Structures are given as C-alpha cells and as structure tokens.
Amino acid sequence: MNQSALARSWVEHANSHGDFPLQNLPLGIFSRKDQAPRCGVAIGDAILDLEAVLAAGLFDGQARAAVEATRGGALNAFFALGRTARVALRERLLELLGEHSEHQAALKPLLYPASECQLHLPARIGDYTDFYVGIEHAKNVGKLFRPDNPLLPNYKYVPIGYHGRASTIRPSGTDVRRPKGQTLPAGQNEPSFGPCARLDYELELGIWIGQGNDMGDSIPVAEAAEHIAGFCLLNDWSARDIQAWEYQPLGPFLSKSFISTISPWVVTAEALEPFRCAQPARPEGDPQPLSYLLDKRDQANGAFDIELEVLLLTERMREQNLPAHRLTLSNTLSMYWTVAQMVAHHSVNGCQLQSGDLFGSGTLSGAQPGQFGSLLEITQGGKEPVELASGEVRKFLEDGDEIILRARCKRDGVASIGFGECRGKILPAR
Template structure:
C-alpha cells in the first residue's frame, strides 16, 4: 500500500456495524465509537487531563494507560495533546484501534467503565498549547461575496487563484466553546465621517471556518512536500474567527486585519482526527475552466482526488430574547465544507514552502467557508449584504450584525452512505457588552 493510500485507509474502526457498550454511544449524533475525538477535560474537583469523547461520556486516557500500547502512553498523559499530535501516523492508528476495541468489546467493560466521566459534569479546555495560529482565506465564495461588496468590478484579486492567501493571527486569544466574547473596542471610521472614532464595534460578525491541527512538524529551513502534507495533519475542529467589520474596514490596508480579529477566536474543543475522517474524504471540486493550474509545489493528484471533506456545516443564532422565551436557535446558514478553492494539504505545503517550521499543536483556520447562495453564506456580512438586508428572526427581531446577548452556534456533521455519522461537538459563544470605550 502506498503512503498516499495508507493515510486515507479505512479499517474496522470505521465499520458502521461496530457498536459500543457505553450507553447512548450508538447512534450518537457526534460521538459514536466510529469517531473517538481527543480533548482535554477536567472532571469535578480534578485536574485537566487527556480524554476521548464517546457518546455523552469522556474516557480518561491516563486511567486506562495500562491497557494502551506502551509506545503511545507517554503522549497520553499531561494536560495538552501536543505530544499525541506529534506521534507518527502509524502510532496514532494503533492507538485509535486499541481505543475502539476497549470501547466496543464487552470483555473490557469492567476495567474501562470506571474511567468514564459524564461529559456534563466536566469542563473542556483548549486541546493543545497553541504556539502559532494562521488564518487562511480559501473559501472562494466568501472571497467573491466580500470582494463584490467592496470591489464590484474586480471581486477577486489577481493572486487568489495562484496562491493560498493567509495571515498570522493571535494565538493567545483563542478560547474553547462556551467562553463568552466581550464586544471589542477599537478605532473605526464611517465612510462619511471626517475623522475616525474610538468605541465598541457596531458591526460585530462571526466567521464559519474549520480549524486544522498540525501534527508532526518540520524543521526550520525545510519544507513539507504536497504529497506528504496530509501526514502532518492531526485533526480538525470548528473555528469561529470573530470579526469587527468596522475596525477591519479602517485598519486592514495595507497590512491586513489587526484589532478586528485579535480579540477572540472560538473553537470546538474536541479534535476529530484525520483518521476518523478517512471515510469522508472526497474529491476537491474541479477548478473552473480557464483558471490557472497551481504551481507544481501545490499540486498532487492524490490530494485532488481525496483532499476535500464531506462535511455539512451549519450556523445558528440564539438571541437573548429568544433564550428568555425558551425558543430554539434560528438557523442562519447550512452548506458543505467542500466550498474551498484550496485543499488543507495545499495550505500546509504552502505554509512551509518558504522554510517556516510548523509545530505540533499549531492551528490553521481555513477562512470563512461559504456556499454560492445565501442559504450557505458563512458570515452575516454576506447574509445581510453588508448590513443593508437584515435577517428576519422568527420572534420578530432582526439582525444586521451580532448584538449583545446573541449566541452564535456552529456545528458540523460528516455523512456518507454506508458509514456512521460523526460530528464535531459544540462551538458556541455568547457576546457580552464592551468593557471600555
């Protein structure tokens, strides 16, 4: 079996017929035994530690260390997953197979069950020490939609179809699902104003993205070839790169976003592994006729044949008034994750192409993923056409941008005939009023 085929191998851990002895795991919308995502959790009155989500429970990896392959045990301890991400893919596969057996074979129940904790009784943390965070811009429909708002005659800049565009973001303000977002304060300038002003953002927005966790890295001064880039990806999460559009419009030229993006980024705390997503690999959408072929360092036929993911992404909004009335969140958009012009492997290969060293636990954002139509737009900037066409909510409220008390909820599910559905868990945060300004 070639390396390219092996990294997308489907084995017994993906079998839809496999069941778990953990109550409620079979048929769980996110965490059946076919998923087994990693995270960092702390039980009541306990220290943070590595765990695996199974149904509505969390398996404490340290508590079952004696039943794990010896080569992986050191990476399963501690309160960060960086060492586990850094494991060679073969060891990650070995660990996944062992965990699948422990949680599906009744013979292990008596030994393993005491290591389970109810998820509702636990706190979830950032899964890794994030050394660096890079946000890309590979959602072509988002790039086109936003470009049309500001440059109707030339939505995409000339470099977009030649190079994966990205910028280095702020890792220190990344927070797990559930941590509130304080409305940022900053400098902005209205189009008709003579001078800029300083105060709370009036055009706060969300961005629907996938997060990509780097596994094994590369040494400074070396590169990651496109053909092996997938081997450097440990897993995925959901990512909401909150954006203050009014700050961004004023500050982003010539160097890009700064205060508009660095106040907080929200991620789902469970890492859905690259191995769990093997059955949901799909072909990268063909480039439109006439588009340039990427340079050789960005092109791999195997990646084009299976470098996209069959995920359905969804964004919902719950306002304070809706919450008080006991109403359900209102869906704002839904669409496939395949609406990306560049693959994740192309992002990784390009990132390292100049000799930049990627490290285990580094986080990449895809950039906002949008569909061609409003049903699948990944931000309010697009849905409301820059605020000119507000969203009508079921309770009579309207929204142009995110208001105080609003909660944004992202979700993702992987579905394919013949395989069990798996999901990413919670990625949500409520917006609190600005503190200063």
C-alpha cells in the same frame, strides 16, 4: 483497519446518532471538579479518562506511548508522534469501547458524563494561521467592493493566508467580550473610539498540525496530509467596523485578535477518512496549481465533505424558548485549496510548523443565500437585516446573542460523525 463502518459501542448513547459514535473517537483535554486537565476521548454523551485507562494497564505498545504523550494537559507531544501512534491508539479504543469489549466493567468507572466535565484547549498553540480558501466567501466579500471583479488576481494561484493571534484562542463556551476600537463612521473624516458596532462571526474549519518541520525545510504536498493531526470548528469573530478602518496596508489585526473560539474535540484524520473526496474540479479556465501545490492523490482524495451549520440564539429567543435560528448551512467542499496544499504552501519558504499549530480555513460560505458563513455576507454589509422568529432583526450581533457552530459528516453505509459544538455568547463592552 479493525473498524467496521457501522460497529456499535457498549456505551449505549454512542449508538444513537449523536456526534460521537464509536467511529469518531475525538481526543480532547478535559477536567472534572478540582482535577488537573487530562486527555479524554468523547464517546456518546460521556468522556473516557485515558490517563485512568493507562493507569489501569489497558494500553500497550504504541497506544501506550500515545497516551503517555498526552500527559501534562496538552496534546502537542501526542500530535508530534504522528500518524502511526495515533492509529494505534484509535485501534485500541475501537476494541475497548466496541460492543464486544472484554473491559466494560473496568472502563465504566472511568467514563464520566460530558455534562459534568469542563473542556479546555487541546494543545498549546504556538502559532495560528488563518487562510482564506473559501472561494465563495472571497467572492461574496469581493463583490461588496468590486462587483465586476470580486477575486484578486492572486487568488487562484496562492492559498492566501495571514498570521493570527494565538494568545486569545479559547474553547467553546467562553464568553465573547465586545471589543472596543477605532472606527471611521460613514461620512466622517476622522475616526471615533468606542465599542464595535458591527460584530460578526466567521464559520471556519480548524486544522491541527501534527509533526512539524525544521526551519529551512519544506513539506512536499504529497507528504503534507501526514503532518495533520486533526480538525475542529473555528469561529473567527470579527469586528467589521474596526477591520475596515485598520486593515490597510498590513491586514486585519485588532478586528480579529480579541478572541477566536474553537470546538475542543480534535476529530482525527482517521475519523474523517470515509468523508474524503476528490477536490472539486476547477471551473473551466482556472489555472492549474503550480507544481509545489500539485499532487494527484491529493487532488483525487484531499477534499472533505463536511456539512457546516451556524445557529443564532438571542436573549429574547432564550426567554421565549424559541429554537435557535439557522444562519448558515454550508460545506467544506467550498474550499478552493486542500489542507495539504495549505501545509505545503505555508512551509514552502522554509517556515517552521510545529505540533499544536492551528490553521483556520477562512470563512466557508456557499454561493447561495442560506449558505453564507458570516453576517457581512448575509446582510450585504448590514443592508439587509435577518428577521428572527422572536420578532427581532439582526444586521450584526448584539449583546446576549449566542452563536453556535456545528459540523456533520454523512455518507451512505457509514456511521455519521459530528464535531461537537463551538459556541460563544456576546457580553457588553467594558
């Protein structure tokens, strides 16, 4: 690939250790004032308007076809083109935005400060599936209910997942209205109705499906990585009190469906290539995956080393100009199943996946305090409040609180890349 691991861009800000150096080139849908949403690529603190670059005649062949497929304000058709077109576009963008580009003068007017742009959902999401592959989260939550036997018997065989609500997925920056619902207050026999009192975040990796499959077909695990277009961050906001009362026997429903927030940039599989690694070894005694989930190359190279972070900023902290409080520092290495295994499992029954479908990984916690990806785990179900520099404490989220997810990939000798923010602020219930 025509990409030096440390190559620089003529967009100066891209060379200064932000999320979006030349090596990242995430795609998204953005708009400026009174302009229709269109595809752009993030470079440093700017966004390059790809439709305008297309109009300027700077794309040819497959790269041109790739950008043409982004028209209409959604990346579904582009995702459906698959890897070859995506790589062709990336190669061309590396040339255009690299420090030796011949086209700087033509491109500069097509580059807008990101701060002046609005970011939208990158695709029309047909179906959204939330998995549960963060094994430390599953253990931490399981311990609250079953201290001696936190994991259910199926966990190490089945990449557990469930269908989520697609209509309420929103891009970073969308406010989060505190939901109302039924809860069973402790010690009561009858439920009450009112605003959620145990509002929580969940730190997840989001996975965008590229090429889909026909109903009745399955995607073999060895081919599954080819069906993934890219990645984002996902905050699977959760109303713990509503969840506890509603979820038997069919799973979480209104406790999750009020909103889910994603980071709007699609970090491509190619940008993450240097940060792939072997699937962490299963502990002694864990079963081998069944054959439809087992592929040597996936085991050798199907995991990702991505550092994940959650920050909390309360209203008082903003007033006092205090820095955000770090709630979580964890890593995608806590995924018990790879994204290829998730795709293979999801389609093994013939379920049709479509380009623009979104998967969530499930909450990605570590095993140690400081690494827990939700307040449920951090406060042990509300028993151990978090103390903040503002003098406040938090068992769960309060109105005015803002949660910010970030992600960062680092490796020696390779430019570090990030995901951009996934941010949301709690508004009072209506």
